[in-house]
Amino acid sequence: MYYVNRKQIETILAQIPDITTGLRTVAASWDGNTLTGLIQERCLHLAIEVVTDVGSCLIDGFIMRDAGSYEDIISIIHEEKVLGKSEIYERLIELVALRKPLVQDYFAWEREALHPLTPVLSEVLEQFAVEVGNYLDQELGSGVTL
Numbered sequence: 045m046y047y048v049n050r051k052q053i054e055t056i057l058a059q060i061p062d063i064t065t066g067l068r069t070v071a072a073s074w075d076g077n078t079l080t081g082l083i084q085e086r087c088l089h090l091a092i093e094v095v096t097d098v099g100s101c102l103i104d105g106f107i108m109r110d111a112g113s114y115e116d117i118i119s120i121i122h123e124e125k126v127l128g129k130s131e132i133y134e135r136l137i138e139l140v141a142l143r144k145p146l147v148q149d150y151f152a153w154e155r156e157a158l159h160p161l162t163p164v165l166s167e168v169l170e171q172f173a174v175e176v177g178n179y180l181d182q183e184l185g186s187g188v189t190l
Contacts (some may be wrong), residue, residue, distance in 0.1 A: 045050075048105030048184060054099050057173045063090050064166035071163040081155030085164055088139070089146045091169055095136055098176055102126060106183065114140040125180045127172070135161065135168045 065147055066087040070080055092114070099117035102108070108124055111117040122133040139161060145153055 046106050047181065050180060050184075051102060053098055053101050053176065053180070056094055056101070057176065058127075059090065059094055060169045060173050063087050063094065064169055067091075067166045071103050071158065074158045076092075076144060076156045076158075077183070078155055081153075081157075084153065084159060085146060087152070088132075088159065088161065088165070092140055092143050092146070093168070094141060097174060098172075101175070102179070114143055125173055127175055129171065129175075132175065134169055135164065136172065139165065154181060161176055 045167055055065075066083055070084045070087065074080060093144075096114050096117050099121045100111070102121055102124075103111055103117065108120050115137055118133065119164070121127055127133045127136070132149045142159075142161070
């Protein structure tokens, strides 16, 4: 029997609309100023936290193999067929690779440039939420509102 905290996963995934609004706004109105750059940074950082936190919940709840890194979290949920599309997997791997530059090397982050993931990440995050919901429904039965 698995213990998957669906409520926790729902709460985490519920952050995606705010993050995607921020990403879309930044991409549409990019002006290269510091404030816009900081908004982009925070949205990217929150996106990383959302996908890795949900991934960790799934790994723990379904007793999947242990993850050794952020990239490994994404690889495991991909291997376990949570992520159906390889394009989503590839984008999420790109995303989580940004964690160290955003969190540890923030002083060197190029705030004046629009990051290539910013304009495309909203769709990836929305698809991620759908795929997680589909996986939970498949494995545990319906009942998750994502």
